[in-house]
Amino acid sequence: MSTSSFEDGPRQANRWTDALAGPPILVVEDERDLAEEIRLELQASGHPVRLSETVDEALGAARSGAAVLVIDRMLHGEDGLAIIEALRAEGNVTPALVISALSSVDERINGLKAGGDDYLVKPFDMRELTARVEALLRRGGDTRQTRLQVGALEMDLVERTARWDGKLIDLLPREFTLLEYFMRRPGQIVTRAMLLEDVWNFKFMAQTNVVDVQIGNLRRKLDPNGGRRFIVNIRAVGFKLNADA
Structure with a gap:
């Protein structure tokens, strides 16, 4: 045997x-x-x-x-x-x-x-x-590009870095993924359900404020002085990356 x-x-x-x-x-x-x-x-x-x-x-x-x-x-x-x-x-x-x-x-x-x-x-x-x-x-399967750019926002998917106007933005892994998701869809309305499923891998509509909290954190890192609105709220719908910020 x-x-x-x-x-x-x-x-x-x-x-x-x-x-x-x-x-x-x-x-x-x-x-x-x-x-x-x-x-x-x-x-x-x-x-x-x-x-x-x-x-x-x-x-x-x-x-x-x-x-x-x-x-x-x-x-x-x-x-x-x-x-x-x-x-x-x-x-x-x-x-x-x-x-x-x-x-x-x-x-x-x-x-x-x-x-x-x-x-x-x-x-x-x-x-x-x-x-x-x-x-x-x-x-x-959506990573054909190794670099993304929306206005003055730039992202290097190989080096895992993000910059605005050449200045490095210090992002945690989830924040990086969240910003990448928006930068692949500039000007497109993104719902909370889309983010929960595609960024957080939730398969159901969870009662959670994690999306709003993380977007708030990301906004502060993108613009500490609050002078620009990179990610804008679309009332009762979701969010959108403002390509003209």
Whole structure:
């Protein structure tokens, strides 16, 4: 009788995905049963998947190309955030979903500050993980340009920097994503529902003021003196990036 080692599982799964088109979703998880469950769920939705178990292995796989990263925080005693930090330092902006049993607000903030695009706390419903991955795929598919410009506002999607009139704007990851969303739609009305679904990955109309709070923070960073109105309110509808500000 032949036997397979723990390491054989990811290699067999990765060979299986070679026949599927497009870059794979890279799942970095050292719990074999969970990794396999995630793989099966994503493949059932038509996504090619590659598995990795360590920080070094995942870095090599991510550098060779991935559509989305799904990264566990704890990998054989190492922090999976090191993968995201290393990739972001290299200019790699592949969307990343962090999964972790570390559920405190501080830990979630750490995940986003490291360059993660979303954070999902264990245990989770596999359908939610798939929905969040697909939201990141939609966002990633909209990154054909590496630079955006609206008036004097400029954004470098590789360096993850934003400037107004040449002056650097210090943005947190979520603020950067929010501004990017508006800069891809200058002059277009954007509703709260659109922002909750596309920026926060909410799949339902949540009763929350997170959109208004974050837009308020972003406005203050774009214009500390309050002399310009980059993002304007459209009464009873939503918001709009004012290209002429």
